Amino acid sequence: MKSNFLKIILTFSLLFASSLFAKEKVYKLKLATTWGPTAIPLIDAPKNMAAMVKKMSNGRLLIKVDASNKHKAPLGILDMVKGGQYDMGHSTSYFWKGKDIDTLPFTTMPFGMTALEQYAWFYNAGGMKLMQKAYAKHKVLSFPGGNTGVQMGGWFQKEIKTLNDLKGLKMRIPGFAGEIMAELGVLVTNLAPGELYTALERGTIDALEWVGPSMDIKMGFHKIASYYYTGWHEPGAETQYLVNKKSFNKLPKDLQEILIVAMRASAYDMFIQNYHLSGLALGKMLKEYPNIKIKAFPKEVMDGMKKANTLLREVVSKKSALLKEVLDHQESYLKQVRPWSEMSDYLYLRDNLTK
């Protein structure tokens, strides 16, 4: 009798102990980024996310962030997350368009939505659902990872007054925007980031596109280029978190929610951080090099780019029904929300111009 009682007590003790243990189980995830260890603010999004997750989970979920110098495959993030070498990634969706054209429109599109319009599309108008649909075949979840805002049109050595000035121009501009430029007669070249400064300085190229003030300043282009053109091709480039579905499903529900909220908060934070850094960097560049001319492409050039864009969108839309669905969905949403952007942000800034 007593012995039975003892057994019961022991069983309960073990139950308590194991339930306690289960609560405190530590989950560890590995995250690979496209970015180098000093690529601020891009690298800050996953780093800050991991720090938030650790604190919120009281150390029960630990995420190790590997910069590209660690895994040596900056453009292989989707493959590594898909294959399970990494549980998570931080990169940007249009890098995989060569492997899966459906992933193209979740970063940004030329003449497309601004960051605010695109966040509204993702979170309030069905964009998230379409993105999950596009990534379902890879058994990977995808979330916004932080926005660069409007990316600049690039650094040019001579003024672009007409469409003719683009013909024969040697420019580094990758991706869909590069295809548009090629359509207009630009000789699009691709160079490694480390070679860009020298190539522009020596005249090997006449122009190049990078990101915007926050990241361009570290490349030093403002020291050698004459014109800084405003943006048209990446009005709100969103980076991206990728999560291997199996890794995600292994987490308890509370840690899943902690991960999701931390990704969302860190993405918004990166967008804001980049806005801040761009403001400061622009001021610094113009102070040190007051002769830099900031220009918007003239109407003729813009119209030419828009026409080439429309043409190339039609071509690419034929490659996949899902891609066409997403592009049409984005275009229709932009039409709905843009009048508000004009009535609010545009007119407010117009009526308070600093010069």
Next chain:
Amino acid sequence: MKSNFLKIILTFSLLFASSLFAKEKVYKLKLATTWGPTAIPLIDAPKNMAAMVKKMSNGRLLIKVDASNKHKAPLGILDMVKGGQYDMGHSTSYFWKGKDIDTLPFTTMPFGMTALEQYAWFYNAGGMKLMQKAYAKHKVLSFPGGNTGVQMGGWFQKEIKTLNDLKGLKMRIPGFAGEIMAELGVLVTNLAPGELYTALERGTIDALEWVGPSMDIKMGFHKIASYYYTGWHEPGAETQYLVNKKSFNKLPKDLQEILIVAMRASAYDMFIQNYHLSGLALGKMLKEYPNIKIKAFPKEVMDGMKKANTLLREVVSKKSALLKEVLDHQESYLKQVRPWSEMSDYLYLRDNLTK
């Protein structure tokens, strides 16, 4: 011997049980909002925050959100959080300017920062520190709670062509903006929200300011007013979370972090949700009432408002050294970052106008 052993086992069982209990202790907080139960999207920020917190904490932190119909003190949120009747609040800072002028500049200022500039100021340029400084005397913590974006200048029955058109105009416009309007000869009146529609319809007032399309549409002003003027006085009105310091300090560190991250994410989310809702509402209003004229105030009127604003800022700055410090800090930050807003968002929207 056996009996001693039994005691030891029992003691361990209790230790396990209590340690388990400590882990699972449920914390309950009460939050009071200024908003009514259907004031979307304002009320959604604290509701979504509470839902995130519940899921992330696995039910260990529960926040009950009371709309204003529950506590009947929509403008008494700071007092209730300070006094401990509520642990938290969701409202907006400039509501307390009558009690403490230092709280004025954390919502928005006429001709001041846009939502993006202001978030950058809060999170990257010292704004948060200044806000905590202003609220320290109340033993309350304060956090951004979601932004309305640019608020509209209001609904008018006649066109405003010159400063003279403002003289004698009867308008409902509260707060600092109302003082500016009064300076320009407007007869500023204050009416309860429920009386506004009838007052505008019957000509008791000639104009009124509310929020923006997302919330104005429910008030129905577009059915009876001729002109919808764009914004100048609240370019990025931020709502606010308040947290009683004692209530906050009682929480374990992980729940504090969960609360902080959920407040931040829900604030950004509300800003984006409102952008979306405003886009949709504007489209709907203009479709149903195509004769509504959207106008920006002409330069003469804007200049008059700016002049009155500068004057009133000087007057109010004299009331408190901390207020002056914050206003100067904001102004200096705006000067740093605005050229980037113009080069990015403004020029991009300008070169892609829908009409």
